[in-house]
Amino acid sequence: MSDNNYFLSSFLGICILxxxxxxxxxxxxxxxxxxxxxxxxxxxQKIEELTRGLQFRKSLARNAGMLFxxxxxxxxxxxxxxxxxxxxxIWLDEDQKIVYIARQVPPCTKDPCPTYGPTTASRYVLxxxxxxxxxxxxxxxxxxxxxxxxx
Numbered sequence: 118m119s120d121n122n123y124f125l126s127s128f129l130g131i132c133i134l135x136x137x138x139x140x141x142x143x144x145x146x147x148x149x150x151x152x153x154x155x156x157x158x159x160x161x162q163k164i165e166e167l168t169r170g171l172q173f174r175k176s177l178a179r180n181a182g183m184l185f186x187x188x189x190x191x192x193x194x195x196x197x198x199x200x201x202x203x204x205x206x207i208w209l210d211e212d213q214k215i216v217y218i219a220r221q222v223p224p225c226t227k228d229p230c231p232t233y234g235p236t237t238a239s240r241y242v243l244x245x246x247x248x249x250x251x252x253x254x255x256x257x258x259x260x261x262x263x264x265x266x267x268x
Contacts, residue, residue, distance in 0.1 A: 148264040149184055149243055153253045156245055160265070162186040171244055172199040182245040184263075193242055194234035197225040203247035208239035213261045221247045 148155040157180060161167055171183055187193055195206055201224050208217040217235030225231070243261075 147184070147266060149182070150262045150264060151253050151255060151259060154180065155264070156180055156182045156243065156249075158182050158184040158243070160184050160186060162188075170195075170200070171202060171204070175201055177202050177246050179246060179249075182243050182249075185242040185244070187240055187242075190238040190240050192234050192236060193239055194232040195219075195242060195244075196230040196232045197222060198228075198230045200224050204244045205247055205250040206233055207243040207245070207250060207255065208235050208237075209241040209243065209261055210238065211240040213241070213263060215255060215257050215259045215261070217257065218250050218255060220250055 146157045147160055149158050150156075157178070159181075161170065161183060162185070167185055167187070170185065171177065185193070190211060193208065197204070203224060204222050206219040206222055207215055210216050216237040216239050219233040222233055
């Protein structure tokens with residue numbers, strides 16, 4: 118085999134390997150899946166992460182969100198202080214069933230900021246771009262499936 122053919126074969130093999138690895142990495146994102154679609158999520162469960170949430174972010178990808186994971190069931194009220202992105206907030210119980218949706222929640226522009234949340238206990242809250250809950254046809258009672266992958 119000539120040096121050029123060997124180089125070309127090696128280069129193509131590396132390219133195939135890299136593309137194959139990157140495709141696998143993309144498929145293994147943490148997701149919250151509903152019957153119509155999956156949302157790629159950042160999972161937050163440490164107290165400082167739960168407190169900060171999406172504050173100060175200027176954008177959120179269309180099919181992305183943040184999943185708040187609480188250690189116990191409660192009503193978990195949320196507010197939009199220092200949050201610049203209008204959101205849909207979706208509360209789910211320990212069985213991953215939607216118990217409440219706050220739709221098209223605007224950023225808070227002055228204190229005191231209103232709070233949003235259910236009277237029903239939940240364990241998780243999913244924040245997504247405003248209008249996304251309607252786009253997916255989400256309703257109280259819709260069940261989600263969590264697909265989490267270790268880093």
